[in-house]
Amino acid sequence: MNTSGLLETCRVLLLPGWLGSGEGHWQTRWAALHGFTRVEQDDWTWPRRGDWMARLDDVLLSDVRPAVLVAHSLGCQLVAAWAAHSRHTGRVQGALLVAPPDTERDDMPPQLHNWRPMRRGRLPFVATAVVSSDDPYCDPARAAGLCVDWGATRVDAGPRGHLNAESGLQDWPEGLALVASLVNAPSVQP
Template identity: 70%
Template structure:
């Protein structure tokens, strides 16, 4: 991939066996580190993403791709609704967005309510599983529609994380390439 790729993990970060960590090792993608992975504050995460994208001088001539997992998807939507720097992003792959409006959402994630649903100012693909324990496929499809994103139902793969056994997840990388081809 000839443009910068930023990885946006979800709540508690992506462990070493997660496909995002694999992409970081294999492809040199850049993980956006957050100050607090356990009690994520939406405003803090948005500010961090904005800072990272503003500091990368390459993005003025070649916008980045964002690759979000779980709560990282909600981060992209909230950030895009607020930031004046969305032109620094060429597209986003949003994998396994969680439904933070569910009654059983952990209290650490309550400040991510309501889910931001603006139309994204860049192309996006939302990938969801038919049996994700944190979001029904219908809810994920609704988020994708609101965000103006293509929706891909990946089948019964859980939360599309380490437990899903995706390894380097070449199918996901192919979707990422489609965003810029």
């Protein structure tokens, strides 16, 4: 897929999850292949929700073009929390939320406890969520509930794990097509 047209009208901001996205991850591949902007956080090991939200605001305000947010895992929770508090949500054209985790589960690592409670308000922009039927970090029913609460269209990826490098997505052209559809989506009024 030719992505040069995507970058003329919008910026694509990649929002990795806890511990970042490694070399084989589709987000890392997209940054290298398509020139999308990876939002780097100061601390990938002990992520602080407020710090991550402030960093997203900084990156979003660094360019006048609207943005499409492409979040994986904890990055999805970042989008929900940021949208609940930021005054700059109008700069977002849409969001692709991939493998949102349930940070309220009892077995979540202590590094993620400050991401509780999860923000579940309706997002003020178009959103598509891609969920797996066997994601080890979120039960499918819980993921479906998050999609409803966020007002996100749910795409079932089938049994693909956490939709990361281990899922074998490679350059993930299906995900890229979802990004393109968000670039061209009509705006949502809050």
